[in-house]
Amino acid sequence: MGLVFTGPVSLHVDVVRNEWSAGRQTVVARVVLHGGRLSVDSPQPATWSEVVLRPLRDPETRHAISADVEPERFLRALSSQLHGSHLFATEPHEDPGCPFPDWHQTNVEAGVPVPARERPRRRAAVHARGHKRAS
Amino acid sequence: MPEVELDALDYYLGSATIVGSWTFPNPGQHRSYVIVFESGVGVLAKPEDAPGLPAAPAMIRREVAAWVIARYLGWTDLVSASKLRLIPSPISQADVYASLHVLWPNSAPDIDAGFPDDDVWRAAIFDAVVGQTDRGGHNWLAVPDPAGGHAVPIRLVLIDHGNSMQPGVYPPTSTFYARKAGQQIADVYVDDLAELFDRLPGQLTGLVDAAEAGGVRDRVLALLNKRVLDLP
Numbered sequence: 001m002g003l004v005f006t007g008p009v010s011l012h013v014d015v016v017r018n019e020w021s022a023g024r025q026t027v028v029a030r031v032v033l034h035g036g037r038l039s040v041d042s043p044q045p046a047t048w049s050e051v052v053l054r055p056l057r058d059p060e061t062r063h064a065i066s067a068d069v070e071p072e073r074f075l076r077a078l079s080s081q082l083h084g085s086h087l088f089a090t091e092p093h094e095d096p097g098c099p100f101p102d103w104h105q106t107n108v109e110a111g112v113p114v115p116a117r118e119r120p121r122r123r124a125a126v127h128a129r130g131h132k133r134a135s
Numbered sequence: 136m137p138e139v140e141l142d143a144l145d146y147y148l149g150s151a152t153i154v155g156s157w158t159f160p161n162p163g164q165h166r167s168y169v170i171v172f173e174s175g176v177g178v179l180a181k182p183e184d185a186p187g188l189p190a191a192p193a194m195i196r197r198e199v200a201a202w203v204i205a206r207y208l209g210w211t212d213l214v215s216a217s218k219l220r221l222i223p224s225p226i227s228q229a230d231v232y233a234s235l236h237v238l239w240p241n242s243a244p245d246i247d248a249g250f251p252d253d254d255v256w257r258a259a260i261f262d263a264v265v266g267q268t269d270r271g272g273h274n275w276l277a278v279p280d281p282a283g284g285h286a287v288p289i290r291l292v293l294i295d296h297g298n299s300m301q302p303g304v305y306p307p308t309s310t311f312y313a314r315k316a317g318q319q320i321a322d323v324y325v326d327d328l329a330e331l332f333d334r335l336p337g338q339l340t341g342l343v344d345a346a347e348a349g350g351v352r353d354r355v356l357a358l359l360n361k362r363v364l365d366l367p
Binding site: 016017018020021023025044047050051054055056057081082083084085086087088090099100105107108109110111112113114115117 | 152153154155156157158159160161162163164165167168169170177179180181182222223224225228238240242244245246247271272273274276282294295308
């Protein structure tokens with residue numbers, strides 16, 4: 001993956017793609033507040049910049065929140081409105097403590113408890129039949 | 136897809152043995168899990184005891200209700216097959232309900248991929264019917280992932296219906312509804328809406344409350360009466 005940004009960043013939000021079947025998470029974009037303006041760092045900016053900068057909506061007034069007009073408010077609202085099962089934004093944070101410092105995450109952890117499997121009985125029965133034939 | 140096959144899929148999702156499961160350390164707002172059933176079918180499980188999400192019990196039932204509506208419309212290519220089922224909780228170890236959603240392989244979230252007009256129309260109508268409040272720019276899949284350069288049509292799949300099904304008649308928050316709002320609904324979709332109306336409340340009963348199911352019915356009726364995609 002060709003990263004376009006490797007230096008230190010200030011307040012930012014990571015936009016994370018959950019590839020559930022593959023067991024892989026990828027930061028597809030990092031939305032950064034620099035000097036009162038937002039910038040988007042992404043390995044595929046042509047694809048993801050448009051997605052992450054789509055206007056948000058104030059849940060109370062229903063008015064649009066634009067990344068250009070209200071950059072800090074947009075950044076702080078992103079995690080509450082981009083929260084899907086396959087793509088979500090983290091809470092805004094500084095570099096230290098960034099949950100995705102390397103842009104991707106391949107570790108998975110245990111999910112729901114899986115009951116121990118019972119030994120299938122059919123295999124034993126087939127074996128017994130085969131044994132009888134052989135004798 | 137024939138009803139008997141959908142019923143068989145429903146039975147499988149409700150009864151198949153779990154042989155594996157995992158999650159990510161930081162999976163997002165609704166802590167969810169991949170569950171693999173015997174014979175290898177993978178689903179996304181959203182449990183009702185997700186930490187920090189008190190609305191989860193209602194949300195997971197709305198998710199499954201959305202699939203029921205897709206079935207009644209005959210639009211089973213637009214939404215993942217979903218099922219409400221008891222699973223062992225990773226948190227409490229007790230059995231809790233979860234919504235299970237068959238995972239779409241090779242998909243890309245939220246990409247605006249120039250979908251077929253039929254997909255956009257059905258998504259617009261679907262969002263109006265379910266009262267989706269959370270599809271303003273997000274919560275869909277492009278299948279297959281357009282990044283692969285596939286020489287096949289990119290289709291639209293709708294996901295994440297926990298924020299929907301409010302009582303009453305109201306316009307949804309939906310990118311696709313916004314694209315078709317105010318336009319006349321073609322006869323083919325009116326027929327599908329009529330089929331849905333005849334089957335309501337059906338299996339919505341027990342998933343959503345009477346007011347929420349009534350909202351679905353009221354919105355369908357409003358669309359059938361007007362034949363224009365325009366909810367007040």
